[in-house]
Amino acid sequence: MKTIMHLLSISLLKSYINESERKSGWQDKIIYQLLTNLATNKIWKYGRVGFFSHDSFKIQNGLLWSQRENCYVGYLDFKNEMQEFQMFAIQCQQELESTPIESNFTYNFMSNKQEFELATQVHQIVWHSTTHNFAFPISYYGINNITAHNLNTLIFSLAAKLECIGIHTIGSVCDGAEENRTHIKSFNCKFLHPVYNSYELLANYKTINPITGEDWFFINDPTHVFKKLRNNLSKSHIDEKNAREIMFNGKEISWKHIKGVYEYTNQHATAKATKLTK
Structure with a gap:
Protein backbone atom coordinates (compact mmCIF):
# COMPACT_ATOMS: atom_id res chain seq x y z
CA MET A 1 0.00 0.00 0.00
CA LYS A 2 1.29 3.44 -0.89
CA THR A 3 1.56 6.32 1.53
CA ILE A 4 -1.75 7.63 2.89
CA MET A 5 -2.16 11.39 3.11
CA HIS A 6 -4.37 13.47 5.36
CA LEU A 7 -4.91 17.07 4.30
CA LEU A 8 -7.24 20.03 4.79
CA SER A 9 -8.08 22.76 2.29
CA ILE A 10 -5.09 24.80 1.11
CA SER A 11 -6.21 28.05 2.71
CA LEU A 12 -6.76 26.34 6.05
CA LEU A 13 -3.37 24.68 5.90
CA LYS A 14 -1.74 28.08 5.45
CA SER A 15 -3.53 29.63 8.42
CA TYR A 16 -3.99 26.73 10.81
CA ILE A 17 -0.80 24.71 10.53
CA ASN A 18 0.49 23.94 14.02
CA GLU A 19 -2.26 26.16 15.49
CA SER A 20 -5.63 24.42 15.30
CA GLU A 21 -6.78 20.86 15.57
CA ARG A 22 -7.47 18.99 12.37
CA LYS A 23 -11.17 19.31 12.96
CA SER A 24 -14.22 20.69 11.17
CA GLY A 25 -16.65 23.18 12.66
CA TRP A 26 -16.07 25.94 15.19
CA GLN A 27 -12.99 25.78 17.42
CA ASP A 28 -12.48 27.93 20.51
CA LYS A 29 -8.84 28.38 19.52
CA ILE A 30 -10.03 30.47 16.59
CA ILE A 31 -10.89 33.33 18.97
CA TYR A 32 -7.32 33.68 20.22
CA GLN A 33 -5.81 33.26 16.75
CA LEU A 34 -8.15 35.81 15.17
CA LEU A 35 -7.62 38.43 17.88
CA THR A 36 -3.86 37.87 17.78
CA ASN A 37 -3.73 38.31 14.01
CA LEU A 38 -5.85 41.46 14.19
CA ALA A 39 -3.58 42.95 16.85
CA THR A 40 -0.43 41.96 14.93
CA ASN A 41 -1.77 43.76 11.86
CA LYS A 42 -2.78 46.76 14.02
CA ILE A 43 -6.43 46.45 13.08
CA TRP A 44 -8.71 48.19 15.58
CA LYS A 45 -12.12 49.86 15.79
CA TYR A 46 -13.74 50.02 12.32
CA GLY A 47 -11.17 47.56 11.04
CA ARG A 48 -12.94 44.95 13.13
CA VAL A 49 -16.16 45.43 11.20
CA GLY A 50 -16.36 42.95 8.38
CA PHE A 51 -18.29 40.36 6.42
CA PHE A 52 -18.30 36.65 5.68
CA SER A 53 -17.52 35.01 2.39
CA HIS A 54 -18.60 31.40 2.05
CA ASP A 55 -18.44 28.80 -0.66
CA SER A 56 -18.50 25.05 -1.22
CA PHE A 57 -15.61 23.16 -2.77
CA LYS A 58 -15.86 19.73 -4.30
CA ILE A 59 -13.59 17.12 -2.80
CA GLN A 60 -11.16 15.90 -5.43
CA ASN A 61 -11.64 12.50 -7.04
CA GLY A 62 -9.91 9.80 -5.11
CA LEU A 63 -10.18 11.64 -1.80
CA LEU A 64 -12.59 10.70 0.97
CA TRP A 65 -13.82 12.86 3.82
CA SER A 66 -13.60 10.91 7.06
CA GLN A 67 -16.34 12.14 9.38
CA ARG A 68 -14.73 10.24 12.26
CA GLU A 69 -11.32 11.93 11.87
CA ASN A 70 -12.61 15.16 10.28
CA CYS A 71 -10.10 15.28 7.45
CA TYR A 72 -9.52 14.29 3.84
CA VAL A 73 -8.23 10.76 3.39
CA GLY A 74 -6.78 9.53 0.11
CA TYR A 75 -3.97 7.73 -1.67
CA LEU A 76 -1.03 9.34 -3.41
CA ASP A 77 -0.87 6.62 -6.06
CA PHE A 78 -3.81 4.58 -7.41
CA LYS A 79 -2.02 2.61 -10.12
CA ASN A 80 -2.39 -0.90 -8.72
CA GLU A 81 -4.39 -0.37 -5.59
CA MET A 82 -7.98 0.34 -6.54
CA GLN A 83 -9.11 -2.82 -4.74
CA GLU A 84 -7.36 -1.76 -1.54
CA PHE A 85 -8.80 1.71 -1.92
CA GLN A 86 -12.33 0.33 -2.26
CA MET A 87 -11.82 -1.86 0.82
CA PHE A 88 -10.59 1.16 2.74
CA ALA A 89 -13.65 3.16 1.64
CA ILE A 90 -15.95 0.37 2.84
CA GLN A 91 -14.09 0.28 6.15
CA CYS A 92 -14.57 4.04 6.58
CA GLN A 93 -18.27 3.71 5.80
CA GLN A 94 -18.71 0.88 8.32
CA GLU A 95 -16.94 2.91 11.01
CA LEU A 96 -19.19 5.88 10.34
CA GLU A 97 -22.34 3.78 10.51
CA SER A 98 -21.26 2.37 13.87
CA THR A 99 -20.46 5.81 15.37
CA PRO A 100 -22.99 7.00 18.02
CA ILE A 101 -25.00 9.93 16.75
CA GLU A 102 -25.02 11.76 20.09
CA SER A 103 -21.23 12.09 20.21
CA ASN A 104 -21.01 13.34 16.65
CA PHE A 105 -23.64 16.10 16.51
CA THR A 106 -21.16 18.48 14.90
CA TYR A 107 -20.43 16.03 12.10
CA ASN A 108 -24.11 15.51 11.37
CA PHE A 109 -25.01 19.21 11.66
CA MET A 110 -25.38 19.66 7.91
CA SER A 111 -27.58 16.62 7.33
CA ASN A 112 -31.24 16.11 8.13
CA LYS A 113 -30.71 12.33 8.12
CA GLN A 114 -29.68 10.56 11.32
CA GLU A 115 -26.86 8.71 9.62
CA PHE A 116 -23.32 9.52 8.56
CA GLU A 117 -22.05 9.60 5.01
CA LEU A 118 -18.79 10.47 3.33
CA ALA A 119 -18.87 14.14 2.38
CA THR A 120 -18.56 15.19 -1.25
CA GLN A 121 -17.96 18.89 -0.56
CA VAL A 122 -16.40 21.20 2.00
CA HIS A 123 -18.18 24.43 2.90
CA GLN A 124 -15.80 27.11 4.14
CA ILE A 125 -16.52 30.45 5.87
CA VAL A 126 -13.97 33.27 5.88
CA TRP A 127 -14.19 36.59 7.76
CA HIS A 128 -12.95 39.75 5.95
CA SER A 129 -12.32 43.24 7.30
CA THR A 130 -14.16 45.99 5.42
CA THR A 131 -11.33 48.52 5.80
CA HIS A 132 -8.18 46.38 5.65
CA ASN A 133 -6.80 43.68 3.40
CA PHE A 134 -7.39 41.07 6.06
CA ALA A 135 -9.11 37.70 5.80
CA PHE A 136 -9.27 34.87 8.31
CA PRO A 137 -10.85 31.41 7.81
CA ILE A 138 -13.41 30.91 10.59
CA SER A 139 -14.54 27.34 10.02
CA TYR A 140 -15.24 24.66 7.46
CA TYR A 141 -17.71 21.76 7.29
CA GLY A 142 -17.82 18.50 5.37
CA ILE A 143 -21.17 18.28 3.57
CA ASN A 144 -23.05 16.51 0.81
CA ASN A 145 -25.51 19.34 0.36
CA ILE A 146 -26.55 22.30 2.46
CA THR A 147 -30.05 23.68 2.93
CA ALA A 148 -31.03 27.32 3.34
CA HIS A 149 -32.02 26.63 6.95
CA ASN A 150 -28.63 25.09 7.74
CA LEU A 151 -26.86 27.99 6.05
CA ASN A 152 -28.91 30.60 7.93
CA THR A 153 -28.24 28.93 11.27
CA LEU A 154 -24.56 28.45 10.54
CA ILE A 155 -23.83 32.01 9.41
CA PHE A 156 -25.65 33.81 12.20
CA SER A 157 -24.35 31.48 14.90
CA LEU A 158 -20.81 32.28 13.78
CA ALA A 159 -21.67 35.99 13.67
CA ALA A 160 -22.92 35.73 17.26
CA LYS A 161 -19.68 34.10 18.42
CA LEU A 162 -17.60 36.86 16.82
CA GLU A 163 -19.88 39.57 18.20
CA CYS A 164 -19.09 38.34 21.71
CA ILE A 165 -15.41 39.19 21.24
CA GLY A 166 -15.97 42.60 19.66
CA ILE A 167 -15.78 41.57 16.02
CA HIS A 168 -18.81 42.81 14.09
CA THR A 169 -20.17 41.16 10.95
CA ILE A 170 -22.50 43.14 8.70
CA GLY A 171 -23.05 40.87 5.72
CA SER A 172 -22.03 37.91 3.61
CA VAL A 173 -20.69 37.35 0.10
CA CYS A 174 -21.48 34.22 -1.91
CA ASP A 175 -21.87 32.98 -5.46
CA GLY A 176 -25.11 32.28 -7.29
CA ALA A 177 -25.48 28.64 -6.31
CA GLU A 178 -29.07 27.48 -5.81
CA GLU A 179 -28.70 26.99 -2.06
CA ASN A 180 -27.29 30.51 -1.73
CA ARG A 181 -30.15 32.05 -3.70
CA THR A 182 -32.65 30.17 -1.55
CA HIS A 183 -30.77 31.26 1.56
CA ILE A 184 -31.04 34.94 0.58
CA LYS A 185 -34.65 34.74 -0.60
CA SER A 186 -35.69 33.06 2.65
CA PHE A 187 -35.33 36.42 4.40
CA ASN A 188 -37.54 38.25 1.92
CA CYS A 189 -40.77 37.47 3.80
CA LYS A 190 -42.82 40.00 5.73
CA PHE A 191 -43.82 37.57 8.47
CA LEU A 192 -40.20 37.05 9.43
CA HIS A 193 -39.82 40.68 10.57
CA PRO A 194 -43.26 41.92 11.74
CA VAL A 195 -41.82 44.69 13.94
CA TYR A 196 -39.81 46.39 11.21
CA ASN A 197 -40.78 48.58 8.29
CA SER A 198 -42.09 46.17 5.67
CA TYR A 199 -41.16 48.50 2.81
CA GLU A 200 -37.50 48.25 3.73
CA LEU A 201 -37.69 44.46 3.50
CA LEU A 202 -38.98 44.27 -0.05
CA ALA A 203 -35.41 44.23 -1.34
CA ASN A 204 -33.81 40.83 -0.86
CA TYR A 205 -30.28 42.16 -0.68
CA LYS A 206 -30.52 42.74 3.06
CA THR A 207 -32.25 41.57 6.20
CA ILE A 208 -32.10 42.25 9.93
CA ASN A 209 -29.16 40.83 11.85
CA PRO A 210 -30.87 38.88 14.67
CA ILE A 211 -27.79 39.37 16.85
CA THR A 212 -27.53 43.17 16.71
CA GLY A 213 -30.84 44.28 15.17
CA GLU A 214 -28.90 46.17 12.49
CA ASP A 215 -28.90 45.69 8.72
CA TRP A 216 -27.28 42.57 7.31
CA PHE A 217 -26.32 42.78 3.63
CA PHE A 218 -26.18 39.97 1.09
CA ILE A 219 -23.66 40.51 -1.71
CA ASN A 220 -23.20 38.34 -4.78
CA ASP A 221 -19.63 37.64 -5.78
CA PRO A 222 -18.98 40.06 -8.72
CA THR A 223 -17.11 37.38 -10.67
CA HIS A 224 -20.14 35.09 -10.65
CA VAL A 225 -22.50 37.98 -11.38
CA PHE A 226 -20.59 38.87 -14.55
CA LYS A 227 -20.41 35.21 -15.50
CA LYS A 228 -24.18 34.87 -15.14
CA LEU A 229 -24.73 38.07 -17.14
CA ARG A 230 -22.44 36.76 -19.86
CA ASN A 231 -24.32 33.46 -20.02
CA ASN A 232 -27.72 35.15 -20.16
CA LEU A 233 -26.52 37.63 -22.76
Missing part, protein backbone atom coordinates in the same frame (compact mmCIF):
# COMPACT_ATOMS: atom_id res chain seq x y z
CA SER A 234 -25.09 34.89 -24.96
CA LYS A 235 -28.45 33.07 -24.87
CA SER A 236 -30.62 36.10 -25.65
CA HIS A 237 -32.62 35.67 -28.85
CA ILE A 238 -30.31 33.10 -30.43
CA ASP A 239 -32.63 30.15 -29.91
CA GLU A 240 -36.42 30.27 -29.66
CA LYS A 241 -36.39 27.41 -27.15
CA ASN A 242 -33.86 29.05 -24.85
CA ALA A 243 -34.34 32.80 -25.25
CA ARG A 244 -33.31 35.20 -22.48
CA GLU A 245 -34.46 38.80 -22.25
CA ILE A 246 -32.34 41.41 -20.46
CA MET A 247 -33.91 44.83 -19.90
CA PHE A 248 -32.24 48.02 -18.64
CA ASN A 249 -34.24 51.24 -18.20
CA GLY A 250 -36.97 49.83 -20.38
CA LYS A 251 -34.59 48.96 -23.22
CA GLU A 252 -33.51 45.52 -24.32
CA ILE A 253 -29.91 44.34 -24.23
CA SER A 254 -29.43 41.46 -26.62
CA TRP A 255 -26.64 39.33 -28.02
CA LYS A 256 -27.62 40.50 -31.49
CA HIS A 257 -26.39 43.97 -30.53
CA ILE A 258 -22.94 42.60 -29.68
CA LYS A 259 -22.95 40.53 -32.84
CA GLY A 260 -23.97 43.57 -34.89
CA VAL A 261 -21.10 45.65 -33.50
CA TYR A 262 -18.67 42.83 -34.30
CA GLU A 263 -19.89 42.53 -37.89
CA TYR A 264 -19.74 46.31 -38.33
CA THR A 265 -16.18 46.29 -36.97
CA ASN A 266 -15.10 43.72 -39.55
CA GLN A 267 -16.59 45.75 -42.40
CA HIS A 268 -15.31 49.22 -41.47
CA ALA A 269 -11.71 50.26 -40.92
CA THR A 270 -12.74 53.13 -38.64
CA ALA A 271 -14.66 50.93 -36.21
CA LYS A 272 -13.91 51.59 -32.54
CA ALA A 273 -14.66 48.20 -30.94
CA THR A 274 -11.40 46.62 -32.06
CA LYS A 275 -11.19 44.25 -29.07
CA LEU A 276 -14.24 42.22 -30.11
CA THR A 277 -13.18 38.82 -31.40
CA LYS A 278 -15.07 35.85 -32.71
Whole structure:
Protein backbone atom coordinates (compact mmCIF):
# COMPACT_ATOMS: atom_id res chain seq x y z
CA MET A 1 0.00 0.00 0.00
CA LYS A 2 1.29 3.44 -0.89
CA THR A 3 1.56 6.32 1.53
CA ILE A 4 -1.75 7.63 2.89
CA MET A 5 -2.16 11.39 3.11
CA HIS A 6 -4.37 13.47 5.36
CA LEU A 7 -4.91 17.07 4.30
CA LEU A 8 -7.24 20.03 4.79
CA SER A 9 -8.08 22.76 2.29
CA ILE A 10 -5.09 24.80 1.11
CA SER A 11 -6.21 28.05 2.71
CA LEU A 12 -6.76 26.34 6.05
CA LEU A 13 -3.37 24.68 5.90
CA LYS A 14 -1.74 28.08 5.45
CA SER A 15 -3.53 29.63 8.42
CA TYR A 16 -3.99 26.73 10.81
CA ILE A 17 -0.80 24.71 10.53
CA ASN A 18 0.49 23.94 14.02
CA GLU A 19 -2.26 26.16 15.49
CA SER A 20 -5.63 24.42 15.30
CA GLU A 21 -6.78 20.86 15.57
CA ARG A 22 -7.47 18.99 12.37
CA LYS A 23 -11.17 19.31 12.96
CA SER A 24 -14.22 20.69 11.17
CA GLY A 25 -16.65 23.18 12.66
CA TRP A 26 -16.07 25.94 15.19
CA GLN A 27 -12.99 25.78 17.42
CA ASP A 28 -12.48 27.93 20.51
CA LYS A 29 -8.84 28.38 19.52
CA ILE A 30 -10.03 30.47 16.59
CA ILE A 31 -10.89 33.33 18.97
CA TYR A 32 -7.32 33.68 20.22
CA GLN A 33 -5.81 33.26 16.75
CA LEU A 34 -8.15 35.81 15.17
CA LEU A 35 -7.62 38.43 17.88
CA THR A 36 -3.86 37.87 17.78
CA ASN A 37 -3.73 38.31 14.01
CA LEU A 38 -5.85 41.46 14.19
CA ALA A 39 -3.58 42.95 16.85
CA THR A 40 -0.43 41.96 14.93
CA ASN A 41 -1.77 43.76 11.86
CA LYS A 42 -2.78 46.76 14.02
CA ILE A 43 -6.43 46.45 13.08
CA TRP A 44 -8.71 48.19 15.58
CA LYS A 45 -12.12 49.86 15.79
CA TYR A 46 -13.74 50.02 12.32
CA GLY A 47 -11.17 47.56 11.04
CA ARG A 48 -12.94 44.95 13.13
CA VAL A 49 -16.16 45.43 11.20
CA GLY A 50 -16.36 42.95 8.38
CA PHE A 51 -18.29 40.36 6.42
CA PHE A 52 -18.30 36.65 5.68
CA SER A 53 -17.52 35.01 2.39
CA HIS A 54 -18.60 31.40 2.05
CA ASP A 55 -18.44 28.80 -0.66
CA SER A 56 -18.50 25.05 -1.22
CA PHE A 57 -15.61 23.16 -2.77
CA LYS A 58 -15.86 19.73 -4.30
CA ILE A 59 -13.59 17.12 -2.80
CA GLN A 60 -11.16 15.90 -5.43
CA ASN A 61 -11.64 12.50 -7.04
CA GLY A 62 -9.91 9.80 -5.11
CA LEU A 63 -10.18 11.64 -1.80
CA LEU A 64 -12.59 10.70 0.97
CA TRP A 65 -13.82 12.86 3.82
CA SER A 66 -13.60 10.91 7.06
CA GLN A 67 -16.34 12.14 9.38
CA ARG A 68 -14.73 10.24 12.26
CA GLU A 69 -11.32 11.93 11.87
CA ASN A 70 -12.61 15.16 10.28
CA CYS A 71 -10.10 15.28 7.45
CA TYR A 72 -9.52 14.29 3.84
CA VAL A 73 -8.23 10.76 3.39
CA GLY A 74 -6.78 9.53 0.11
CA TYR A 75 -3.97 7.73 -1.67
CA LEU A 76 -1.03 9.34 -3.41
CA ASP A 77 -0.87 6.62 -6.06
CA PHE A 78 -3.81 4.58 -7.41
CA LYS A 79 -2.02 2.61 -10.12
CA ASN A 80 -2.39 -0.90 -8.72
CA GLU A 81 -4.39 -0.37 -5.59
CA MET A 82 -7.98 0.34 -6.54
CA GLN A 83 -9.11 -2.82 -4.74
CA GLU A 84 -7.36 -1.76 -1.54
CA PHE A 85 -8.80 1.71 -1.92
CA GLN A 86 -12.33 0.33 -2.26
CA MET A 87 -11.82 -1.86 0.82
CA PHE A 88 -10.59 1.16 2.74
CA ALA A 89 -13.65 3.16 1.64
CA ILE A 90 -15.95 0.37 2.84
CA GLN A 91 -14.09 0.28 6.15
CA CYS A 92 -14.57 4.04 6.58
CA GLN A 93 -18.27 3.71 5.80
CA GLN A 94 -18.71 0.88 8.32
CA GLU A 95 -16.94 2.91 11.01
CA LEU A 96 -19.19 5.88 10.34
CA GLU A 97 -22.34 3.78 10.51
CA SER A 98 -21.26 2.37 13.87
CA THR A 99 -20.46 5.81 15.37
CA PRO A 100 -22.99 7.00 18.02
CA ILE A 101 -25.00 9.93 16.75
CA GLU A 102 -25.02 11.76 20.09
CA SER A 103 -21.23 12.09 20.21
CA ASN A 104 -21.01 13.34 16.65
CA PHE A 105 -23.64 16.10 16.51
CA THR A 106 -21.16 18.48 14.90
CA TYR A 107 -20.43 16.03 12.10
CA ASN A 108 -24.11 15.51 11.37
CA PHE A 109 -25.01 19.21 11.66
CA MET A 110 -25.38 19.66 7.91
CA SER A 111 -27.58 16.62 7.33
CA ASN A 112 -31.24 16.11 8.13
CA LYS A 113 -30.71 12.33 8.12
CA GLN A 114 -29.68 10.56 11.32
CA GLU A 115 -26.86 8.71 9.62
CA PHE A 116 -23.32 9.52 8.56
CA GLU A 117 -22.05 9.60 5.01
CA LEU A 118 -18.79 10.47 3.33
CA ALA A 119 -18.87 14.14 2.38
CA THR A 120 -18.56 15.19 -1.25
CA GLN A 121 -17.96 18.89 -0.56
CA VAL A 122 -16.40 21.20 2.00
CA HIS A 123 -18.18 24.43 2.90
CA GLN A 124 -15.80 27.11 4.14
CA ILE A 125 -16.52 30.45 5.87
CA VAL A 126 -13.97 33.27 5.88
CA TRP A 127 -14.19 36.59 7.76
CA HIS A 128 -12.95 39.75 5.95
CA SER A 129 -12.32 43.24 7.30
CA THR A 130 -14.16 45.99 5.42
CA THR A 131 -11.33 48.52 5.80
CA HIS A 132 -8.18 46.38 5.65
CA ASN A 133 -6.80 43.68 3.40
CA PHE A 134 -7.39 41.07 6.06
CA ALA A 135 -9.11 37.70 5.80
CA PHE A 136 -9.27 34.87 8.31
CA PRO A 137 -10.85 31.41 7.81
CA ILE A 138 -13.41 30.91 10.59
CA SER A 139 -14.54 27.34 10.02
CA TYR A 140 -15.24 24.66 7.46
CA TYR A 141 -17.71 21.76 7.29
CA GLY A 142 -17.82 18.50 5.37
CA ILE A 143 -21.17 18.28 3.57
CA ASN A 144 -23.05 16.51 0.81
CA ASN A 145 -25.51 19.34 0.36
CA ILE A 146 -26.55 22.30 2.46
CA THR A 147 -30.05 23.68 2.93
CA ALA A 148 -31.03 27.32 3.34
CA HIS A 149 -32.02 26.63 6.95
CA ASN A 150 -28.63 25.09 7.74
CA LEU A 151 -26.86 27.99 6.05
CA ASN A 152 -28.91 30.60 7.93
CA THR A 153 -28.24 28.93 11.27
CA LEU A 154 -24.56 28.45 10.54
CA ILE A 155 -23.83 32.01 9.41
CA PHE A 156 -25.65 33.81 12.20
CA SER A 157 -24.35 31.48 14.90
CA LEU A 158 -20.81 32.28 13.78
CA ALA A 159 -21.67 35.99 13.67
CA ALA A 160 -22.92 35.73 17.26
CA LYS A 161 -19.68 34.10 18.42
CA LEU A 162 -17.60 36.86 16.82
CA GLU A 163 -19.88 39.57 18.20
CA CYS A 164 -19.09 38.34 21.71
CA ILE A 165 -15.41 39.19 21.24
CA GLY A 166 -15.97 42.60 19.66
CA ILE A 167 -15.78 41.57 16.02
CA HIS A 168 -18.81 42.81 14.09
CA THR A 169 -20.17 41.16 10.95
CA ILE A 170 -22.50 43.14 8.70
CA GLY A 171 -23.05 40.87 5.72
CA SER A 172 -22.03 37.91 3.61
CA VAL A 173 -20.69 37.35 0.10
CA CYS A 174 -21.48 34.22 -1.91
CA ASP A 175 -21.87 32.98 -5.46
CA GLY A 176 -25.11 32.28 -7.29
CA ALA A 177 -25.48 28.64 -6.31
CA GLU A 178 -29.07 27.48 -5.81
CA GLU A 179 -28.70 26.99 -2.06
CA ASN A 180 -27.29 30.51 -1.73
CA ARG A 181 -30.15 32.05 -3.70
CA THR A 182 -32.65 30.17 -1.55
CA HIS A 183 -30.77 31.26 1.56
CA ILE A 184 -31.04 34.94 0.58
CA LYS A 185 -34.65 34.74 -0.60
CA SER A 186 -35.69 33.06 2.65
CA PHE A 187 -35.33 36.42 4.40
CA ASN A 188 -37.54 38.25 1.92
CA CYS A 189 -40.77 37.47 3.80
CA LYS A 190 -42.82 40.00 5.73
CA PHE A 191 -43.82 37.57 8.47
CA LEU A 192 -40.20 37.05 9.43
CA HIS A 193 -39.82 40.68 10.57
CA PRO A 194 -43.26 41.92 11.74
CA VAL A 195 -41.82 44.69 13.94
CA TYR A 196 -39.81 46.39 11.21
CA ASN A 197 -40.78 48.58 8.29
CA SER A 198 -42.09 46.17 5.67
CA TYR A 199 -41.16 48.50 2.81
CA GLU A 200 -37.50 48.25 3.73
CA LEU A 201 -37.69 44.46 3.50
CA LEU A 202 -38.98 44.27 -0.05
CA ALA A 203 -35.41 44.23 -1.34
CA ASN A 204 -33.81 40.83 -0.86
CA TYR A 205 -30.28 42.16 -0.68
CA LYS A 206 -30.52 42.74 3.06
CA THR A 207 -32.25 41.57 6.20
CA ILE A 208 -32.10 42.25 9.93
CA ASN A 209 -29.16 40.83 11.85
CA PRO A 210 -30.87 38.88 14.67
CA ILE A 211 -27.79 39.37 16.85
CA THR A 212 -27.53 43.17 16.71
CA GLY A 213 -30.84 44.28 15.17
CA GLU A 214 -28.90 46.17 12.49
CA ASP A 215 -28.90 45.69 8.72
CA TRP A 216 -27.28 42.57 7.31
CA PHE A 217 -26.32 42.78 3.63
CA PHE A 218 -26.18 39.97 1.09
CA ILE A 219 -23.66 40.51 -1.71
CA ASN A 220 -23.20 38.34 -4.78
CA ASP A 221 -19.63 37.64 -5.78
CA PRO A 222 -18.98 40.06 -8.72
CA THR A 223 -17.11 37.38 -10.67
CA HIS A 224 -20.14 35.09 -10.65
CA VAL A 225 -22.50 37.98 -11.38
CA PHE A 226 -20.59 38.87 -14.55
CA LYS A 227 -20.41 35.21 -15.50
CA LYS A 228 -24.18 34.87 -15.14
CA LEU A 229 -24.73 38.07 -17.14
CA ARG A 230 -22.44 36.76 -19.86
CA ASN A 231 -24.32 33.46 -20.02
CA ASN A 232 -27.72 35.15 -20.16
CA LEU A 233 -26.52 37.63 -22.76
CA SER A 234 -25.09 34.89 -24.96
CA LYS A 235 -28.45 33.07 -24.87
CA SER A 236 -30.62 36.10 -25.65
CA HIS A 237 -32.62 35.67 -28.85
CA ILE A 238 -30.31 33.10 -30.43
CA ASP A 239 -32.63 30.15 -29.91
CA GLU A 240 -36.42 30.27 -29.66
CA LYS A 241 -36.39 27.41 -27.15
CA ASN A 242 -33.86 29.05 -24.85
CA ALA A 243 -34.34 32.80 -25.25
CA ARG A 244 -33.31 35.20 -22.48
CA GLU A 245 -34.46 38.80 -22.25
CA ILE A 246 -32.34 41.41 -20.46
CA MET A 247 -33.91 44.83 -19.90
CA PHE A 248 -32.24 48.02 -18.64
CA ASN A 249 -34.24 51.24 -18.20
CA GLY A 250 -36.97 49.83 -20.38
CA LYS A 251 -34.59 48.96 -23.22
CA GLU A 252 -33.51 45.52 -24.32
CA ILE A 253 -29.91 44.34 -24.23
CA SER A 254 -29.43 41.46 -26.62
CA TRP A 255 -26.64 39.33 -28.02
CA LYS A 256 -27.62 40.50 -31.49
CA HIS A 257 -26.39 43.97 -30.53
CA ILE A 258 -22.94 42.60 -29.68
CA LYS A 259 -22.95 40.53 -32.84
CA GLY A 260 -23.97 43.57 -34.89
CA VAL A 261 -21.10 45.65 -33.50
CA TYR A 262 -18.67 42.83 -34.30
CA GLU A 263 -19.89 42.53 -37.89
CA TYR A 264 -19.74 46.31 -38.33
CA THR A 265 -16.18 46.29 -36.97
CA ASN A 266 -15.10 43.72 -39.55
CA GLN A 267 -16.59 45.75 -42.40
CA HIS A 268 -15.31 49.22 -41.47
CA ALA A 269 -11.71 50.26 -40.92
CA THR A 270 -12.74 53.13 -38.64
CA ALA A 271 -14.66 50.93 -36.21
CA LYS A 272 -13.91 51.59 -32.54
CA ALA A 273 -14.66 48.20 -30.94
CA THR A 274 -11.40 46.62 -32.06
CA LYS A 275 -11.19 44.25 -29.07
CA LEU A 276 -14.24 42.22 -30.11
CA THR A 277 -13.18 38.82 -31.40
CA LYS A 278 -15.07 35.85 -32.71
